[in-house]
Amino acid sequence: MGLYIDIHTHSPSADYPTPASAGIHPWHAASGLIDEAAMHAAALIGEIGLDYACNVDREVQEHLFREQLSIAQRLRKPVVVHCVRAFEDVMKIVADYHLKAVIFHGFIGSKEQAAEAVKRGYFLSFGEGVKRSPKTAVALQNTPLENLFLETDENTLSIEEIYSIAAEIRGEDTETIINAITNNPNRYQHSTENIRFFATELSQKYALYP
Numbered sequence: 001m002g003l004y005i006d007i008h009t010h011s012p013s014a015d016y017p018t019p020a021s022a023g024i025h026p027w028h029a030a031s032g033l034i035d036e037a038a039m040h041a042a043a044l045i046g047e048i049g050l051d052y053a054c055n056v057d058r059e060v061q062e063h064l065f066r067e068q069l070s071i072a073q074r075l076r077k078p079v080v081v082h083c084v085r086a087f088e089d090v091m092k093i094v095a096d097y098h099l100k101a102v103i104f105h106g107f108i109g110s111k112e113q114a115a116e117a118v119k120r121g122y123f124l125s126f127g128e129g130v131k132r133s134p135k136t137a138v139a140l141q142n143t144p145l146e147n148l149f150l151e152t153d154e155n156t157l158s159i160e161e162i163y164s165i166a167a168e169i170r171g172e173d174t175e176t177i178i179n180a181i182t183n184n185p186n187r188y189q190h191s192t193e194n195i196r197f198f199a200t201e202l203s204q205k206y207a208l209y210p
């Protein structure tokens with residue numbers, strides 16, 4: 001049986017498996033202090049990334065992004081990337097690190113960009129954006145199930161609604177999507193040590209992973 005996994009880093013829900021994350025958002029790049037202990041305790045490092053629509057200095061953002069990517073690499077934890085109008089730069093920077101997994105959260109973009117990320121084995125997490133951005137809906141249609149996550153983020157729709165919208169756009173049934181996404185965290189767990197970062201949390205609460 002699968003569950004509605006929600007890549008929701010802002011306010012984890014008590015009702016759905018929402019992996020805990022730690023990291024400094026690019027909006028706070030100028031003032032944020034890295035808390036490595038929190039990152040060590042978290043399942044995912046995020047949201048980290050670049051946001052060219054906000055007025056934080058780009059060099060400051062990049063410096064912090066790189067610093068947190070280094071930590072994620074050292075801790076061998078997946079990163080949840082916040083990327084707004086910065087796709088090319090994010091792709092260039094992320095390529096400099098050996099990361100357990102890269103999850104683009106709240107993905108908004110073209111199917112070409114999605115394909116570029118998928119080619120590198122990254123994950124794309126889609127949310128309400130697929131409703132207002134037609135090109136993003138096309139990107140969702142073209143993203144393999146093995147690279148897919150879904151999320152509520154700060155939006156009004158429930159995670160069930162997001163799954164059912166995604167199912168409709170993709171022409172699949174919700175159960176297929178639930179099952180694929182439930183399995184996706186396993187895809188980037190290659191050693192027993194690393195099984196802990198995402199799966200422990202889910203298993204404690206939902207007896208999902210033995």
Ligand SMILES: [Zn+2]
Nearest residue numbers: 047082105106
């Ligand atoms: Zn974000």
